[in-house]
Amino acid sequence: MIRDFFRVMVVNLTTGKTNIEDLPGRGEVLGGTGLAAHLFRKYGHIDRDWDDPEQPLIFAIGPLTGYFPLMSKTCCAFRSPYHNQYTESYAGGKSALSLRFADLDALVITGKARRLTALCVGSRRMETRDVEYMRGFDAIQTGRVLRKIFPGSGRRSILRIGPAGENLSAYACINVDTFRHFGRMGGGAVMGSKNLKAICILGDRGFDLPEGKAYPKLYKHIFQQLTTTEMMAKYHGLGTAVNINPLNALQSLPWKNLQQTSSPEAENISGETFADDTLLRNAACAGCPVGCIHVGFVREQFQTNNQYLYRQVGYDYEPIFACGGMLEVTEAPEVLRILDVIEKEGLDCMSTGVALAWATEALERGVISESETVVPLKWGDSETYMQAVEMLGRPVNDFYKLLAQGTMKCAKAYGGEDFACVLGQEMAGYATGEVFFVSEGLGFRHSHLDSGGYAYDQKHEDKDVQKALDFLIKDGRERIVLNCMVGCLFSRGVYKDELLAEAMESVGYGELNGSITEIGHRVQRMRWRLRLEMGYRPDKVEIPKRYTEITTWKGPLDTDYMDALRRAYAARILEMGAPEEADS
Known part of the structure; x- marks a missing residue:
């Protein structure tokens, strides 16, 4: 059923209480990264540290999840142990589809369990199990045990942490269905701080597909693009x-x-x-x-x-x-x-x-x-x-x-x-040059996927600061729109604006098509505002000396160009994250 509100399950591990809330805002934030920021604004605390029990751990999906191929990611948002500021991470596996089949747009977890706990949620279910005996279990061993504790079909997704999460490592990850991860920025430590060893999401309910000929025809077209062309x-x-x-x-x-x-x-x-x-x-x-x-x-x-x-x-x-x-x-x-x-x-x-x-x-x-x-x-x-x-x-x-x-x-x-x-966090694997180093060093979640800076370096020998800056902002915003859906970024060559608009139309969200670009702008600002309110100072970011010492295919790194781009990008971030009263 197409709806203009979000169905959100809120679980408090301290009290054991669960609420299902219907929240408006589909036309404001779409879903995914926009919904996660919206939910953190509602349930999070700007004035409390990352490990405060009442800080939320948020999992959110998008309006196209379950309807089209590669709309297969979940956005996980939290206040990070790495820098004590708002952040997010993405993972695939079965988590997104399990949330869709559980009839949920998002899962919000607050509080702290008294003992090490496993949480199981579904469309009409919330159950906790005391798993103190699993303390110290590695992530693979934990998965084996959980599959026996919470039996289910292919619509079941199991998220868990290993010893690093229990010991609050700032880069502990959340393992999702063995081969996927909410990897960066320490989501595993957030689970560990809540005494939460694992989360099982049971997709225990179905959902209707759109009626008429438009949807199956478009699905077939997209499927063919993804499987019969060289694109993927x-x-x-x-x-x-x-x-x-x-x-x-x-x-x-x-x-x-x-x-x-x-x-x-x-x-x-x-x-x-x-x-x-x-x-x-x-x-x-x-x-x-x-x-x-x-x-x-x-x-x-x-x-x-x-x-x-x-x-x-x-x-x-x-x-x-x-x-x-x-x-x-x-x-x-x-x-x-x-x-x-x-x-x-x-x-x-x-x-x-x-x-x-x-x-x-x-x-x-x-x-x-x-x-x-x-x-x-x-x-x-x-x-x-x-x-x-x-x-x-x-x-x-x-x-x-x-x-x-x-x-x-x-x-x-x-x-x-x-x-x-280190570029905000330990670097990703692209020593391509100045634009990438600035992009990851100052990026929202310090990820190579915040924008395509690594690709820009490989295609441009010029050193035009304004041109590079415009690329980082525009490309970042386009990725945000796909992250609102929440689609795999590998598919961005397929899901261009026109195709996304057609997909939204086919599942009943056509009225939003004219505002998708505007929503991308809004979410971009929302996210930066959250980070800045928690103390982020992009103008104070420094890029370590090691990055100035390398040589790429273009020759020695140009430190003047990199520094000029760093200062320009920092200024633009401060502008995008300005307080709401300054928006007009």
């Missing part, structure tokens, strides 16, 4: 891991804590090598026909006999860059072994790899000693890195406790800020 073929083929060789050729591949931007050994961990030597199968998020999830296998031999244990580990470009190139681990199976431990501990793989790369260089330079690292971190030594990952998830000393709060926080305490590869 690379995501199913080698996946994003295909980026390793091209970025290496462009001298834009972060390597050895960004001491290099290319390496002759990159071929050993390329997408082609992973596919030839490790690929087991492809998987897909619910509601997606593309199948971009690439699952490799790790083989371990038992010492007592000749038998082997095989484990499945998901991979794509970002995990390979972070735990391969940044650590100079140049054997594909060894990269997967590190990723396997990261999965179990429940850490974000990008932040973990970049943090350990900084620690390795800091140890090499004598900034820290083995008394801090406990193990002798060394480039390419996967065994030692696996031990270090476990100590990040379950800190054994003050050094690992601080490193688990963020690389730059640790560098400020021990030294080595100049070579900390």
Whole structure:
């Protein structure tokens, strides 16, 4: 049923009470990222820290979720342990479709459980289970147990944390259905602070599809665009891991804590090598026909006999860059072994790899000693890195406790800020140049997906600050519209404005088509306003020295250009996030 309001379930873990609320605002925020910001404004607290029990953890979907292919993501919003400001993360798996089948536009969780708890919600259900016995369970083990506790069909989605979330690591992730994650900015720690080990979403109700010929005809057209053209073929083929060789050729591949931007050994961990030597199968998020999830296998031999244990580990470009190139681990199976431990501990793989790369260089330079690292971190030594990952998830000393709060926080305490590869959070894998570094460093959620700055660098040799700035604002706003839907950003080449308008029309939201661009503007401002109210100062952001020392395909980095763009982008952010009374 098409509705102009949002159906929101609000669960208070402290009191055990649950409310279903019908909230207006579809025409103001659409859904997804807009709905999440709207809900944080209603239920969140600007004047309280991230771990205050009453701060909300929000999961929101969009108006096209369940109706069209690749409208398969969920937006998770919270006040981040990383910087104590509003943020969001995105994940696929089955979470979005399960919320749709539960007849919910959003789930809001507040309060704190007295003991470690698992929460199960559905269209007419809210149940909590005491799972204190699961404290310390890794994320994979937790998933196995939860599937037995909360049996269900393919419409069931299981979200859980590992030890890192329980120990409040600032980059603890939320594992979604094993191979997907709310990875960045510490959503896992927010769950841990609420004594919430897991969330099971049961899609226990159906929903009607639009009547008439327009909807099935459009669905078929979009499906064909996604499956029979070359537009999405690379995501199913080698996946994003295909980026390793091209970025290496462009001298834009972060390597050895960004001491290099290319390496002759990159071929050993390329997408082609992973596919030839490790690929087991492809998987897909619910509601997606593309199948971009690439699952490799790790083989371990038992010492007592000749038998082997095989484990499945998901991979794509970002995990390979972070735990391969940044650590100079140049054997594909060894990269997967590190990723396997990261999965179990429940850490974000990008932040973990970049943090350990900084620690390795800091140890090499004598900034820290083995008394801090406990193990002798060394480039390419996967065994030692696996031990270090476990100590990040379950800190054994003050050094690992601080490193688990963020690389730059640790560098400020021990030294080595100049070579900390942090752009708001530990960097994504694109050493493409000035526009990307500014884009991620000042971006709303410090993600490579805030805008296509990495792509802009690869296509433009000019150094026009205004042109680059206009691109960042416009491209960011267009992505926000898709994040309101909430669609996979891989599909942005398919879901252009005209097609989105047609899709909205076919499911009954045609009256919103004329205002979608306006809604994108509004949501962009809403999100920035939340961050600025919580203390964000984009004009004070600094880009570490390491980024000024690199060379890309365009030559040495232009620090003047980067600084001018940084100042211009900061000014535009302050303008977009100005108080409401200044909007007119």
